[in-house]
Amino acid sequence: MAGFFENISRFEIGDWWKEEELPLDAKKFGEYDKIALEIGFGFGEFLVSTAEKENDTLFFGVEKYGEGLKKIVNILKQKDVRNVVPLCGDAYVILQVLFSDNSLDKIFVNFPDPWPKKRHQKRRVLTEEFFRLSARKLKEKGRIFFATDDENLAKFAMSEIEKVPQLENLCHPQPYLSHSPYLSKTRYEKKWMAEKKNLYYFIYGRRNASHQI
Numbered sequence: 001m002a003g004f005f006e007n008i009s010r011f012e013i014g015d016w017w018k019e020e021e022l023p024l025d026a027k028k029f030g031e032y033d034k035i036a037l038e039i040g041f042g043f044g045e046f047l048v049s050t051a052e053k054e055n056d057t058l059f060f061g062v063e064k065y066g067e068g069l070k071k072i073v074n075i076l077k078q079k080d081v082r083n084v085v086p087l088c089g090d091a092y093v094i095l096q097v098l099f100s101d102n103s104l105d106k107i108f109v110n111f112p113d114p115w116p117k118k119r120h121q122k123r124r125v126l127t128e129e130f131f132r133l134s135a136r137k138l139k140e141k142g143r144i145f146f147a148t149d150d151e152n153l154a155k156f157a158m159s160e161i162e163k164v165p166q167l168e169n170l171c172h173p174q175p176y177l178s179h180s181p182y183l184s185k186t187r188y189e190k191k192w193m194a195e196k197k198n199l200y201y202f203i204y205g206r207r208n209a210s211h212q213i
């Protein structure tokens, strides 16, 4: 995989990862101190901007829809950002098959679709199974950050994550933060802020993790 970033157009094939040996060996992408994953990066503004600020970290990003992937590949080419690896697929599958256990420093899930109807609940990303899987994939001091504008989803996610004893709330004694802990804003975050919506930011860590971003 040497020269992967020289051939960045390859990322336009969202499922390029199917041709790789899995789980991925992150070292093939270069020497980085940390590895992070953003789930549902949309058009990628947060992912690229965060990666530019944290150049000691290799950022993977997964998005279900191809439009977002096309957009981020163009941004990466234009800006020559080399520590972002975008891919297309379903978050749960990607987390399951691409990453070794105990390999991720951070996982971000920003403003996922709330799927408010009861019959659509199983489409939600922030479920007990997802949190269990995330706990397994995080390093010992790794952290998962998630945010929503939807009060019902916030309550649902809290009740799901409480079933996973490997993860602890790093905002304790508060259940969540009302202000962003991030260095960059996401597209939806800006939209909800302009509408003056209440926002809910959660930070959980494998036991003994620090809450600093």
Ligand SMILES: C[S@@+](CC[C@H](N)C(=O)[O-])C[C@H]1O[C@@H](n2cnc3c(N)ncnc32)[C@H](O)[C@@H]1O
Pocket (backbone or CB within 6 Å): 039, 040, 041, 042, 043, 062, 063, 064, 065, 068, 089, 090, 091, 092, 109, 110, 111, 112, 113, 125, 186, 187, 188, 189
């Ligand atoms: C409301 S948008 C938020 C986009 C971005 N994170 C932001 O805050 O601006 C939710 C995004 O998550 C993606 N998504 C939803 N479910 C997903 C899944 N299971 N796997 C990967 N991406 C998913 C959607 O395609 C969509 O782009």
